[in-house]
Amino acid sequence: MEYSHRYPAYPTQQVAERLEYHIDVHRQAYNYTLYEYENVDGDDIGSAYKHHYRLPGWKDEFPVFSEVNSKALQRTVTRFYQNLDGLSEQKQNSRKVGKLKWKSPREFQSMTYSQSGFELKNTSGRRATLWLSKIGDIPIRYHREIPDKATIKEVVIKKQTTGEWSVSFGLETDDADLPEKPSVDSIDTSDTVGIDLGILNYIHTSDGKTVDWLNLEDEYDRLRREQRKLSRKEKGSNSYEKQRLKVANVTRHIRRKVLDYQHKLTTWLVLEYDAVFVEDLDVKEMLEQSHNARNKQDAAWRQFITLLEYKAELYGTHVVEVEAAGTTKACASCGVETAKPIWVREHSCPSCGFECDRDANAAMNVLQRGFSELGLGWPEDTPVETALPTDTRSVSAKRVIEAGSPTLNEATPVAE
Numbered sequence: 405m406e407y408s409h410r411y412p413a414y415p416t417q418q419v420a421e422r423l424e425y426h427i428d429v430h431r432q433a434y435n436y437t438l439y440e441y442e443n444v445d446g447d448d449i450g451s452a453y454k455h456h457y458r459l460p461g462w463k464d465e466f467p468v469f470s471e472v473n474s475k476a477l478q479r480t481v482t483r484f485y486q487n488l489d490g491l492s493e494q495k496q497n498s499r500k501v502g503k504l505k506w507k508s509p510r511e512f513q514s515m516t517y518s519q520s521g522f523e524l525k526n527t528s529g530r531r532a533t534l535w536l537s538k539i540g541d542i543p544i545r546y547h548r549e550i551p552d553k554a555t556i557k558e559v560v561i562k563k564q565t566t567g568e569w570s571v572s573f574g575l576e577t578d579d580a581d582l583p584e585k586p587s588v589d590s591i592d593t594s595d596t597v598g599i600d601l602g603i604l605n606y607i608h609t610s611d612g613k614t615v616d617w618l619n620l621e622d623e624y625d626r627l628r629r630e631q632r633k634l635s636r637k638e639k640g641s642n643s644y645e646k647q648r649l650k651v652a653n654v655t656r657h658i659r660r661k662v663l664d665y666q667h668k669l670t671t672w673l674v675l676e677y678d679a680v681f682v683e684d685l686d687v688k689e690m691l692e693q694s695h696n697a698r699n700k701q702d703a704a705w706r707q708f709i710t711l712l713e714y715k716a717e718l719y720g721t722h723v724v725e726v727e728a729a730g731t732t733k734a735c736a737s738c739g740v741e742t743a744k745p746i747w748v749r750e751h752s753c754p755s756c757g758f759e760c761d762r763d764a765n766a767a768m769n770v771l772q773r774g775f776s777e778l779g780l781g782w783p784e785d786t787p788v789e790t791a792l793p794t795d796t797r798s799v800s801a802k803r804v805i806e807a808g809s810p811t812l813n814e815a816t817p818v819a820e
């Protein structure tokens with residue numbers, strides 16, 4: 405399985421300048437690859453692998469290309485061809501796309517060390533050091549450990565729009581080293597959970613927990629304020645640049661907070677249950693009117709599900725996406741569908757008389773669908789009425805964070 409971890413990096417002024425210089429050489433290499441691709445007629449052009457054979461010639465002609473790590477230079481050529489592939493994929497999906505353009509310094513802010521030329525050192529505490537050949541040591545904030553069995557395939561060092569640095573490790577864990585998931589027949593209903601992705605900023609579980617979503621009102625207020633200020637500045641002016649950085653900072657702060665919380669929430673779920681069932685989002689999206697806020701939340705949920713799925717692999721838990729259509733309407737007890745407007749918070753079935761909270765009913769439907777997706781029938785000795793808890797307990801964001809954190813320190817996946 406492949407995944408990645410990202411860390412904030414704190415190069416000294418001197419090292420930062422060296423990094424910027426190297427990244428700019430890589431940018432020129434990228435642009436030169438594009439130039440050759442479009443203008444040179446040769447057998448060694450057309451794929452990254454072939455194009456790599458041109459690099460010794462480049463270095464003779466332009467000594468600047470010898471100043472950077474040679475594997476990283478190959479990786480930049482590869483990056484060009486990857487972008488090209490991305491472009492032709494979009495074309496196949498008949499989307500209107502242009503062609504690859506030269507990259508300006510602002511559009512090219514990272515380089516990738518692949519296979520060799522890097523080393524991660526001093527990883528015992530909250531700080532670690534990344535060594536890059538031809539660059540030197542870069543301190544990083546090592547807030548998540550890289551699992552023992554993971555191999556570091558590559559390292560991307562990037563300058564953010566805010567001017568801060570980050571490094572991202574591309575990791576691979578051999579599938580044989582991943583924990584086994586519990587066998588499907590052995591799964592007990594009490595160790596499973598269906599999740600209703602609530603519209604009102606929380607998730608509701610089939611065993612009667614609601615988990616509050618993060619309250620980001622203050623952050624969003626601040627973002628709106630800073631964006632308003634930006635809109636009043638003259639584009640290109642110094643104060644515009646300054647304000648742009650402020651906006652980028654707030655945005656990044658929000659993104660980080662959400663991602664961090666999602667890490668904790670998903671770790672908590674995969675540790676707590678043998679099987680976690682969620683609604684298939686693509687379908688849900690089509691079902692509901694999308695507006696801006698809704699889109700934002702969809703993106704957040706997609707990220708949530710991505711994290712959940714890959715943690716399922718890492719921790720050995722089943723995560724299954726189920727059909728989302730009708731989870732709110734259908735009665736979890738008898739299956740009869742009843743339309744209910746959004747403000748009706750109770751499910752009360754006209755057919756069988758089953759009553760419960762609207763979201764609990766939806767979560768229960770997700771759970772039952774999950775069971776059939778796994779190839780299991782809903783156990784007959786567990787009627788829905790008794791499986792559903794009679795009261796709903798609210799799990800605070802804080803508790804999830806506390807429950808999630810000890811394990812997070814052991815071995816936790818993906819980005820910051």
Ligand SMILES: [Zn+2]
Nearest residue numbers: 735738753756
């Ligand atoms: Zn019913």
